[in-house]
Amino acid sequence: MAMNHIRSLRSIIITKEAVGVVGRRTFAAGGGKAKKGSKGCGASDAPKASTFSEEVKSTTVVGANILKDGIDPKVLPHSECPDWLWHLPDKHPALSELRRKNIETLPYEDLKRFVQLDNRARIKENNSLGANN
Known part of the structure; x- marks a missing residue:
């Protein structure tokens, strides 16, 4: 069955003109003028002034x-x-900052963050090594 599909695809001849038609960019009709009540882009899409005092x-x-x-x-x-x-706006310490500190004296939240960031960094490093091979 797959061979039949391949044979039918081989029988289709695509000319340069047909490829050119497919590759051309076309625009919507109407010359860029938005009609009243239309959903197209136009000057009516500009941000409106706030109605709140x-x-x-x-x-x-x-x-x-x-x-x-x-x-x-x-x-x-x-x-x-x-x-x-x-x-809420307090920044969490980065991995490099956590690595400089003594792990045994870190509070639980910082230790948990260190483990997560360190695991993520090791996974990225292993992935990049595997992608190079």
């Missing part, structure tokens, strides 16, 4: 609502926010 923007987290019937949450003062929120 400055007061609403400063007191609510606009766009944070994920529920259909919900409302956007209000911005809380710093004293009412949880403590973990202020530690």
Whole structure:
């Protein structure tokens, strides 16, 4: 059965003209003019000015609502926010920094991170060695 497909493919002759037609880039008809109500790109796709007032923007987290019937949450003062929120931007130490430290004195979280990063580095090194052969 496979031989029949190969024979039928061999019988197809592709001319240079046919290849040229396939390789050409074509554009949508209409000359680039977007019609009213069309879904195409055009000047109507430009970002629209916000309809929210400055007061609403400063007191609510606009766009944070994920529920259909919900409302956007209000911005809380710093004293009412949880403590973990202020530690989110803290950077984790890099592998080179963890290698310079004494492993026996590392806290559990840093030790766990060191093992993960070290394993990842060894796997990448072994993969690159295998790819070169």
